[in-house]
Amino acid sequence: MIKVRISRNDAGICKQFSLHGHAGYAENGEDIVCSAVSVLVINTINSIETFTDDDFFVESEEEDGWIGLEMTGTMSKETELLINSMLLGLKAIEEQYGNKFISIIEQ
Numbered sequence: 001m002i003k004v005r006i007s008r009n010d011a012g013i014c015k016q017f018s019l020h021g022h023a024g025y026a027e028n029g030e031d032i033v034c035s036a037v038s039v040l041v042i043n044t045i046n047s048i049e050t051f052t053d054d055d056f057f058v059e060s061e062e063e064d065g066w067i068g069l070e071m072t073g074t075m076s077k078e079t080e081l082l083i084n085s086m087l088l089g090l091k092a093i094e095e096q097y098g099n100k101f102i103s104i105i106e107q
Contacts, residue, residue: 001099002037002065004090006106013075014083018068023101033101034065036093044086045069054079 002023007016019041023033045058045067055073060066071079087104094102 002034002102004102004104006087006104008106013080014087015075016068016070017083018066020064020066022065023097025097025101033093033097037090037102040086040089040093041067044082047082048079051082052076052078 002019002021005018005020006014009015019037022028023031023037025031025033048054048056048069054071054076056079057070057072059068090102090104094104
């Protein structure tokens with residue numbers, strides 16, 4: 001199962017997220033849930049880096065299926081929108097495939 005942890009500040013803005021695990025929906029290389037989640041998360045990180053000047057820290061471990069992003073400075077409206085868009089997609093995957101494969105925990 002992919003576990004998604006979202007940390008929000010007092011204003012309700014996501015300032016940090018991490019994902020851990022593999023969906024287990026299908027065999028390695030054929031798992032559409034893992035692929036969809038990976039595309040959303042990696043594209044979001046790449047978009048923040050490319051389209052904003054915001055400072056953040058990313059850490060990952062491919063073998064363990066772990067990736068995390070933490071904003072280290074002020075977050076622009078563009079980054080907030082990109083992260084919210086990613087979360088919208090992740091929640092749609094959770095609704096479509098169920099929390100047996102992906103679980104989103106917001107703190």
